[in-house]
Amino acid sequence: MFKGLSFQKHKKDFFTLFILVALSIGMLVYTAFSDISFKPKQVGLDLFSLIQRGIVNTGKFFSQTAGSISELRNLKKEYDTLLKEYAEYQQMKQDYEHLEQENSMLREQLGFQEEGAETKIPAMVIGGETNNFFKSFIINQGSNKGIKKDMPVIAYVDGYQSLVGKVVEVGALSSVVKPITDSTLYVPAVLQKFRYRGLVNGLVMDFVSREASSRIGCGDLVVTSGFNGSYPENIYIGKVKSISGKEYETSLRLEIEPFVDFFRLEYVFVLAGEGKNEN
């Protein structure tokens, strides 16, 4: 294949190769080892996110227009059902207000602080990885909405806050999110019921005490522990799928099934005011 590939004959080609490789390595070194705040990647990320946004919105427009005819048929049915549900919710609202009042009185008596004060920034998934080496995806909100690097990202699954991942790159109009399925992301976690701690990495929970083997089982819930402050505590990660660990090892290895269906993830929430680099 390389027969006749002489330097003299292909001087121009080698020179171009040298320039391009030097440029690439320069970029790699610049971003990997420098603390300079301006990063050309952020500019590029925004530029491409505008195109990605356009394509996603165009796709949505067409699919929604095509679906709107059949949707109208279902609307009447849904309207009647909703009227009934509305009456039920009115009753529930009254009950809820009553409970909230009672709850705040009890909290006051116990001296608890107000919880859940963090801001949730809603965002839409507009793109994903172009190669299969990493599993990150792009959302349509960036520093203009107050998003910062290392902020945790969640989604609501059946009304529960479930961990999606964390922000790893922020542009002005878009951000890159690394999901918990990526093996380069580490999440301090705890088994919700028996409180055994561990570290979730690529949907495997490691470093769980061997003592836990007699108490835990498949289906047990795993939540964030809040340890080290990188993620707020008690956000659902998933449930135990399998337990393994050799006899001579001091810890167990749990395989986790995530709550979030990453195949259908469309909307997420970035938890502003939370998160820090776990390193």
Added chain:
Amino acid sequence: MKTKESFFISLLLVFILVILQSTLFYAIIPNVVIPDFALIVVAFCAARRGMQEGQILGFFNGLAEDFMTASFPGFNALIKTIIGFLAGTIKNKMLFDPVIFPILFIFFVTLVKGALAAVTAYIFFPEGYFPAVFSSSFLMEIVLNSLFAPLIYLILKKTHLIPNDIWGGK
């Protein structure tokens, strides 16, 4: 088609493919292995038109990917530049049929991509940031890229983005 003209069209095609890979294909088949169509185009264009055009196409393909991924900028640009250069070295040296050789060629090109990714990450990435080179998804990408290769080769030939004469002919 003139050389310059076809080069710029190829460049545009690569950009479009990168954006489609990250949006439409991602929306249709999220979190499932997506073939690297842009890589296939770069490899064929390089093999037919030489090292110079191959490495420039590869560089811009990689650069576009770098802006849209969680990897460090320069990572994909470096890999694709080298692939473009290496694929360009076979210009006028090989004769290949429309099916078997494209499959084998892209199979090896994707393998080289994996090897380069591993080496680059080992040298430049901090610990814990190693790309999923030894994963089932990359293995699947090798298979998918190889299977799509004859189709893309045919499209490139029909659209005259790569010369239509016999492979290896001057």
